[in-house]
Amino acid sequence: xxxxxxxxxxxxxxxxxxxxxxxxxxxxxxxxxxxxxxxxxxxxxxxxxxxxxxxxxxxxxxxxxxxxxxxxxxxxxxxxxxxxxxxxxxxxxxxxxxxxxxxxxxxxxxxxxxxxxxxxxxxxxxxxxxxxxxxxxxxxxxxxxxxxxxxxxxxxxxxxxxxxxxxxxxxxxxxxxxxxxxxxxxxxxxxxxx
Amino acid sequence: xxxxxxxxxxxxxxxxxxxxxxxxxxxxxxxxxxxxxxxxxxxxxxxxxxxxxxxxxxxxxxxxxxxxxxxxxxxxxxxxxxxxxxxxxxxxxxxxxxxxxxxxxxxxxxx
Numbered sequence: 001x002x003x004x005x006x007x008x009x010x011x012x013x014x015x016x017x018x019x020x021x022x023x024x025x026x027x028x029x030x031x032x033x034x035x036x037x038x039x040x041x042x043x044x045x046x047x048x049x050x051x052x053x054x055x056x057x058x059x060x061x062x063x064x065x066x067x068x069x070x071x072x073x074x075x076x077x078x079x080x081x082x083x084x085x086x087x088x089x090x091x092x093x094x095x096x097x098x099x100x101x102x103x104x105x106x107x108x109x110x111x112x113x114x115x116x117x118x119x120x121x122x123x124x125x126x127x128x129x130x131x132x133x134x135x136x137x138x139x140x141x142x143x144x145x146x147x148x149x150x151x152x153x154x155x156x157x158x159x160x161x162x163x164x165x166x167x168x169x170x171x172x173x174x175x176x177x178x179x180x181x182x183x184x185x186x187x188x189x190x191x192x193x194x
Numbered sequence: 195x196x197x198x199x200x201x202x203x204x205x206x207x208x209x210x211x212x213x214x215x216x217x218x219x220x221x222x223x224x225x226x227x228x229x230x231x232x233x234x235x236x237x238x239x240x241x242x243x244x245x246x247x248x249x250x251x252x253x254x255x256x257x258x259x260x261x262x263x264x265x266x267x268x269x270x271x272x273x274x275x276x277x278x279x280x281x282x283x284x285x286x287x288x289x290x291x292x293x294x295x296x297x298x299x300x301x302x303x304x305x
Contacts, residue, residue, distance in 0.1 A: 041248070
């Protein structure tokens with residue numbers, strides 16, 4: 001991004017500080033999205049100063065910074081939007097988690113997505129934990145009883161474990177399916193919104 | 195007259211109609227941020243701060259109502275021009291219809 005040049009040293013410092021705050025606030029985004037936000041806010045600053053030249057550099061800069069507002073306050077919804085877009089275009093779990101955490105306040109459907117995601121982590125956890133607690137994790141079947149997961153000895157007393165160590169590949173496979181399902185559902189939701 | 199109530203109500207109405215005003219402006223012409231603010235101030239006498247417009251434009255873009263493109267400028271600081279998409283146009287038509295019928299009803303009851 002091309003920076004605006006100020007004659008006044010103090011104005012220049014205030015401007016650079018503001019740009020730095022925008023950069024800090026948008027850290028979670030891809031370089032491209034970050035640059036887009038920076039360029040757009042930079043353009044607001046530049047155009048405002050150009051259009052109101054008679055007021056002087058410093059007072060224009062202070063005015064436009066006030067008009068845009070604190071990056072920490074105005075950018076979160078923009079960031080949440082862009083992050084969601086990014087998450088639906090990749091299968092990177094970090095993007096998905098970040099997008100969900102940013103959007104959780106945006107509605108019930110994200111809560112549902114988060115629960116699905118939590119389920120996914122439970123599955124992955126069970127697959128690993130099975131190695132350490134083989135007797136307590138698995139698919140247990142007793143008379144009129146059926147359990148999947150991690151249970152105490154007393155709970156599974158009288159039941160039979162069905163999968164043995166096959167539990168690990170089965171659960172991993174389920175996790176992968178669930179993961180793709182979540183991402184596709186998010187993508188559909190995003191498209192539906194458009 | 196309760197001035198405080200009136201001011202609150204006015205700012206609510208302005209806030210609620212901002213997207214409608216914005217889409218109407220973009221109907222005929224592509225515009226960049228400062229230009230939009232300037233036009234809203236001139237044509238509708240509402241002063242919109244950049245910090246209000248920017249998130250709104252962003253949301254309208256996510257919702258597919260507007261599209262944007264960067265246009266290089268001699269200054270080296272490009273402008274982002276916004277245009278109405280086909281979805282935006284169709285949505286605006288429906289919004290106008292709703293607005294007109296609301297206007298009619300309000301005129302009827304406030305006679």
